[in-house]
Amino acid sequence: MSGPELDKNPGEHGTPLLELSGLRVFYGAIEALKGIDLTVGRGEAVALLGANGAGKSTTLKTVSGMLAPRHGEVRLHGERIDGIASHELVRFGLGHVPEGRRVFARMTVLENLTMGAYRFRRPDPDDLDRVFGLFPRLHERRKQIAGTLSGGEQQMLAIGRALMGKPELLLLDEPSMGLAPLIVEQIFDILREVNEQGTTLLLVEQNASEALQLANRGYVLETGEVVMSGPADTLLADPRIRAAYLGEHVEVD
Numbered sequence: 383m384s385g386p387e388l389d390k391n392p393g394e395h396g397t398p399l400l401e402l403s404g405l406r407v408f409y410g411a412i413e414a415l416k417g418i419d420l421t422v423g424r425g426e427a428v429a430l431l432g433a434n435g436a437g438k439s440t441t442l443k444t445v446s447g448m449l450a451p452r453h454g455e456v457r458l459h460g461e462r463i464d465g466i467a468s469h470e471l472v473r474f475g476l477g478h479v480p481e482g483r484r485v486f487a488r489m490t491v492l493e494n495l496t497m498g499a500y501r502f503r504r505p506d507p508d509d510l511d512r513v514f515g516l517f518p519r520l521h522e523r524r525k526q527i528a529g530t531l532s533g534g535e536q537q538m539l540a541i542g543r544a545l546m547g548k549p550e551l552l553l554l555d556e557p558s559m560g561l562a563p564l565i566v567e568q569i570f571d572i573l574r575e576v577n578e579q580g581t582t583l584l585l586v587e588q589n590a591s592e593a594l595q596l597a598n599r600g601y602v603l604e605t606g607e608v609v610m611s612g613p614a615d616t617l618l619a620d621p622r623i624r625a626a627y628l629g630e631h632v633e634v635d
């Protein structure tokens with residue numbers, strides 16, 4: 383291996399883009415994350431899998447500054463970012479597409495995209511072209527009120543809006559949730575393209591099959607702990623993953 387491929391190997395080459403170490407996060411007395419270690423290398427797509435309540439959203443919210451860890455560290459480019467407010471973190475090149483695709487329902491598609499560029503004085507026309515290139519549907523509907531879009535279109539808008547902030551690292555929380563298979567396919571194709579264009583992805587998904595086909599590596603969370611991690615194809619072939627997340631009936635010791 384040589385050149386850019388090396389950059390996809392955190393630990394072997396330089397500082398990871400994102401590094402979580404010993405992360406413990408509480409809701410009151412409930413310990414939702416019990417010491418998470420996780421890295422994302424520059425240019426990688428990393429999948430975060432796990433059952434309901436495992437702590438996937440909590441992990442993303444902690445990275446994006448919506449929650450503060452009680453113990454442990456979040457580092458971006460090697461710099462501590464835990465404790466920095468989420469609106470500040472946008473300036474550090476962090477984009478978050480939260481659970482439930484929250485768009486500004488009363489604004490048009492174009493206004494939503496413009497809001498995504500709020501950290502700049504005005505939106506970069508090249509970014510708008512990029513988003514419309516990725517999502518031609520959003521271009522067709524640019525004057526439409528976002529609340530009247532279909533679920534799939536709202537998800538596209540939520541991703542497009544995050545891209546308008548020029549994120550180096552994009553956090554996505556279950557982008558396929560509640561969408562028809564054909565739309566899910568489209569969204570994953572676009573995420574693949576976004577990743578190939580150089581944006582690093584940390585992707586939370588229930589759809590383990592799609593997520594691991596897109597990702598370079600993956601982590602599996604169980605009740606606030608990492609129970610498995612490795613290259614995506616290894617995880618995809620693992621009988622425990624196949625049983626738990628791909629609905630296969632296999633014998634597991």
Ligand SMILES: Nc1ncnc2c1ncn2[C@@H]1O[C@H](COP(=O)(O)OP(=O)(O)OP(=O)(O)O)[C@@H](O)[C@H]1O
Binds near residue numbers: 436438440
């Ligand atoms: N606001 C909250 N107050 C109290 N407990 C919470 C809160 N949000 C989450 N939790 C608890 O923290 C744990 C982790 O929740 P989290 O939302 O991170 O899970 P998840 O993996 O994203 O699950 P899902 O697949 O359902 O989205 C769960 O036990 C959950 O009940």
Ligand SMILES: [Mg+2]
Binds near residue numbers: 438481555
């Ligand atoms: Mg969640």
